[in-house]
Amino acid sequence: MRADRLVSLVLMLRRRGRLSAATLARELEVSTRTVLRDIEALSAAGVPVYAERGRHGGFALLPGFQTELTGLNHDEALALLVAGSRRGAQVFGLGSALASAMLKVVDALPEDYRDTAADAAQRLLIDPETDLLSRRVAAEEIPDTIVAEVRRAVFAGHKLRIHYAAVDQAPKWRTVDPIGLVTVHDQGYLLATMSGADRTYRLSRVMAAEELDEPAQRPDRVDLDRAWQQRSTQFRTGGDQVAVLVRVDPARRDELTATALAVRSEETDADGWLRLEATFQDPRHAEWALWQLATNAEALAPQWLRTSLRDRAVAIASCYEEAP
Known part of the structure; x- marks a missing residue:
């Protein structure tokens, strides 16, 4: 368990940069004292982790530090295999990429993990296509070319032109600043702003999309969960209630x-x-x-x-x- 936690700690510092002991403890679900002991263990093992003092201090890795951390335990391998059965990747046009990734993950597993994880994954089913009454879950049909263009603009931080058909309105072109993508019950949404105002667009209503070269006007970091909650509140309290x-x-x-x-x-x-x-x-x-x-x-x-x-x-x- 501790070895897994040490690997997770290093991965978090590599991905997110400087983090406080309190943040690390919350993410790893341990005490701050345990985090401090883990930091000491990493330093003793030669991992270049250092502390920064002050109000905004924390722990960080020396710039340019690289290491191979490819080990997966059984539960982690199982989680990846189960993720492959979810349809969210389909909504964002990543179905084929996810399938390819699953093959690479399975191939990289130790033989004993590979067999047991694959067997366990067969005994878990997430979001089947029909419910107990044999009602088929309606999946949105979104052309891959459209969702790929939207996805590129979101990741690159570029403005995006979309030909959008709002409810009971004729389609029209809009230029937006994309913030992120959200999937809820197999329905995809684009969170964006237009002229500084929050906008939420249903991906299935995007008739065409074009990534522009102009940088999007948006913050460098975003809390998508919080942003979605805010949009949800606006939706519930607005309109012709x-x-x-x-x-x-x-x-x-x-x-x-x-x-x-x-x-x-x-x-x-x-x-x-x-x-x-x-x-x-x-x-x-x-x-x-x-x-x-x-x-x-x-x-x-x-x-x-x-x-x-x-x-x-x-x-x-x-x-x-x-x-x-």
């Missing part, structure tokens, strides 16, 4: 609250049903959510939602009227 007063069967409450943006109030009626005031992204979202619950929920307000649900029900009922 609507508040709906609804009665719902307690057995279906969780289905309603899972799709709503927020539940502002909740109380129990005399018959045991729940009366909730819920917020939805827009009118279409509210109508869709209530329709899924059929007669297990009733929209009480606003009136336009009641009318819309009634008209939809009447239209469907008329399709199934018995012939005279």
Whole structure:
């Protein structure tokens, strides 16, 4: 275990530069005292790690230090093999590259690791293409040429021209400063800014893309997880949100609250049903959510939602009227 931790410590310093003892302890899930002992062990073994004092100090490797750290333990090899079954690489156009990398990793493993890791990987399945009801998970179709152009601009830090089709709008060209790529449930997104304002683009709606030579206006470092959380919050609190007063069967409450943006109030009626005031992204979202619950929920307000649900029900009922 300690040998693995020492290797991880050196790799972190090589990749990220100077790091404090507290940061190293948090990343390695050990105490700062353990980190200090590990630093001493590395120094004794001839690894040129040194300490920098001061408020922004920490530990770093001498510039230009190189070493071969190719050893993988069984769990690390298994993690790489399992990663090969995930479809995120497909979203970003890296499917063939990942498959090639997996072959190289497997070939480099010691023979005993290779056999046991491959056998263990066969017993783990991540994100299958269908669920228990045999419903096929819809994967986005994104041309490799488009996603490759987007990916190059993101990695190179260049501006990007995209021909983008927003919802209910005709496609138009936009020049953006790409920040990063995110995949959520097999859906790819480009995080960018345009004229300094945050923008999020669905990759499947990019009709064409062109990397430009001009450098992108963006920070050198980015916390994509934090950026995504901020975009998610903006999405939930923006747009044409609507508040709906609804009665719902307690057995279906969780289905309603899972799709709503927020539940502002909740109380129990005399018959045991729940009366909730819920917020939805827009009118279409509210109508869709209530329709899924059929007669297990009733929209009480606003009136336009009641009318819309009634008209939809009447239209469907008329399709199934018995012939005279």
